Amino acid sequence: MTERDDRQDISELLVRYATGIDRRDWPLFRTVFTDDCELDYGEIGTWQGVDAVTDFMDQTHAMAGHTLHRLTNQAVTIEGDKASARTYIDAVIMMGDNQSGVNAWGFYDDDVVRTADGWRIARRRFTQVRITAFGPMTEQE
Numbered sequence: 001m002t003e004r005d006d007r008q009d010i011s012e013l014l015v016r017y018a019t020g021i022d023r024r025d026w027p028l029f030r031t032v033f034t035d036d037c038e039l040d041y042g043e044i045g046t047w048q049g050v051d052a053v054t055d056f057m058d059q060t061h062a063m064a065g066h067t068l069h070r071l072t073n074q075a076v077t078i079e080g081d082k083a084s085a086r087t088y089i090d091a092v093i094m095m096g097d098n099q100s101g102v103n104a105w106g107f108y109d110d111d112v113v114r115t116a117d118g119w120r121i122a123r124r125r126f127t128q129v130r131i132t133a134f135g136p137m138t139e140q141e
Contacts, residue, residue, distance in 0.1 A: 006078050013119050014087055018069035026054055034120045041126040065094035081114035099136040105129045
């Protein structure tokens with residue numbers, strides 16, 4: 001594999017995370033992390049292991065309406081079978097009524113490792129930069 005192939009695979013890994021959440025495709029979501037992953041999302045929570053983070057995301061998003069996790073500015077550094085990645089996140093999480101919700105902005109700092117099944121996130125830290133709540137739009141008179 002070339003470094004370009006590795007970068008593409010890591011980029012696809014990061015998009016799989018967003019796609020797994022937004023589609024509530026938990027088997028796909030699980031393919032993003034190592035079994036013993038460590039995640040620190042600050043005030044949102046910390047988890048050890050893919051089972052713990054998948055259970056949390058499933059329970060949290062079961063009550064949500066539409067969600068959109070947009071990932072940008074992926075800066076990846078590869079060193080052999082390890083990599084680091086910083087990815088900006090812009091997320092819209094709608095409540096079940098799809099009329100109100102939150103916008104969250106921040107970035108992920110990931111430690112990524114090559115496994116027999118491909119690249120996986122072993123450690124992630126989410127840094128929240130801003131969060132804004134919004135409600136239904138009202139007509140102007």
